Amino acid sequence: MRASWVTALGLAGLLCAGGASGQEITIGVTMGTTGPGASLGINYKNAFQLMPNAIDGVPIKYVILEDGSDPTAAAKNARQLVAENHVDALMGAVSVPSTTQIALIAEETKTPLIALAPVALPPEKLGWVFIVPQPVPLMMGAVVDDLKSKSIKTVGYIGFSDSWGDLVLKALKQSADPAGIKIVDEERYARADTAVTGQIVKILIAKPDAVVVGGSGTGGALPQIALRDRGYKGPVYHNHGTINREFIKVGGAAVDGAIAPTGPLMVAEELPDSHPVKKVAVDFDQAYEKIFGAGSRNAFAGYSYDGFLLLKAAIPAALKAGKPGTPEFRQALRDALESGQAVVGVHGVYTQTKSDHIGLDGRAVVLAVVDGGAWRLLKK
Structure with a gap:
């Protein structure tokens, strides 16, 4: 079953999704499906159609705002998501400049951010930021x-x-x-x-x-x-x-x-069966291409999905500490994200800790080559 999610274009058009007040987890997302980052943003956004509508029995809602691939608009969206939508976590965006702006707001407001692009900030400013893409x-x-x-x-x-x-x-x-x-x-x-x-x-x-x-x-x-x-x-x-x-x-x-x-997802079928990511990546590729067509797999949709998997692994522990929509829940969610739990994603195995908010190793990288109009595993 697909997620209950809301799309807003700019600051207008926001629709309300169901769920009991105070018992619904809300994830605020900003990304650009227009502008110079559109070819990435469309793929990032597509992955939300594969995400379920509940985690650990609690409804989950995604409020997705369009930022036109503009860092200023991304920052404005992040502030709106925190102040008006009272999100439990943020996700975004399509570029380093935009994601860096959101990261500053996440730190300021003590809201966990699942960063879908790298962040150009020193480690001491990433206390609430968890980065999905490979370093x-x-x-x-x-x-x-x-x-x-x-x-x-x-x-x-x-x-x-x-x-x-x-x-x-x-x-x-x-x-x-x-x-x-x-x-x-x-x-x-x-x-x-x-x-x-x-x-x-x-x-x-x-x-x-x-x-x-x-x-x-x-x-x-x-x-x-x-x-x-x-x-x-x-x-x-x-x-x-x-x-x-x-x-x-x-x-x-x-x-x-x-x-x-x-990441392994682009060439998942070509990986040896012993690769720890292969099964998760193959399953994701098949589900994604069933909706968006053969050959539609891409790294960016995979980053969104891995961000969801990180939240899925952390939310059960956070629910024991507080109700969604509260500072206690957000703090507990942050603590659970950096607990050192190994999460197998489509890009790699994430083991995020207090000192490492990325948590990826060599299992998260392969080399691919364009061959006959498609990305294929580069043979050594």
Whole structure:
């Protein structure tokens, strides 16, 4: 049975869902299904159709607000969800800038946040923030391992001119420097840009053995298209922000051969049966594709679903400490989320603790390659 959930466009159109007052868990969600992050946000939102309408016998409601992929709107939505909807937890958003803004509000209001994108804040400001996506250093470390295995010595970098581009570049350097891999050129572009010709020319002049792209969604395809248009034949690596079929639709033949780190769900059937995530990931992929069509699986819907699984595991303990809608429940929910309980998701096994609000390890990353118009497991 699907969740009882509410969608609001902007600040209007909010509908009321059922449930007994004080006995209904309310999760407030902000995400952009329009704007530059739409190709991600639509997938994030789709996953809520797979979520049940109760946890531990208590009704659960999702209030989902549209933020147009804008960080300011995301922050405004988060404040509304806390102040007016009295949510027990927040979830969102589609980008690092937006999620970082929500994280600040979660800390201020002492509301648990299930972050669906990485957060550009130091650990001491993440006391109420639990991050679902794999840490960028883990993912880019897998990229550098593959570069090293192919004896690649130099790379060019082109990424978004925002906090996501910063995170990918920092993580790339963190792993590349010890591996003896030199970054010979660094370029940036805006999420809304439609051309990167100047940046690509500079990268080509530097003659790197490979190129690493720090973009996400459909915008992540732009540099690779430009590289292939100008005859670059070297390998092009991306990051886990590009793993959906929209990236392939936009890039077409130009992104064939693109390599990116991702969670196990994208290639679940190709994993060995011994992989701890395989069964959960295969079941999710089958359920998702039954609704949205063959090949519709994507990493972003998986992040939403893993966020739900984290809440599902934590809520029973929180219900013993207080009623939904109270500060006691929110505090207990936070405590349960960081209790060290192992939660098997579609992206990995989460073991979140007081000192680690991500809780993922190497089981959360595989390398995938675009092959014949689909993401496939990269064979070593």
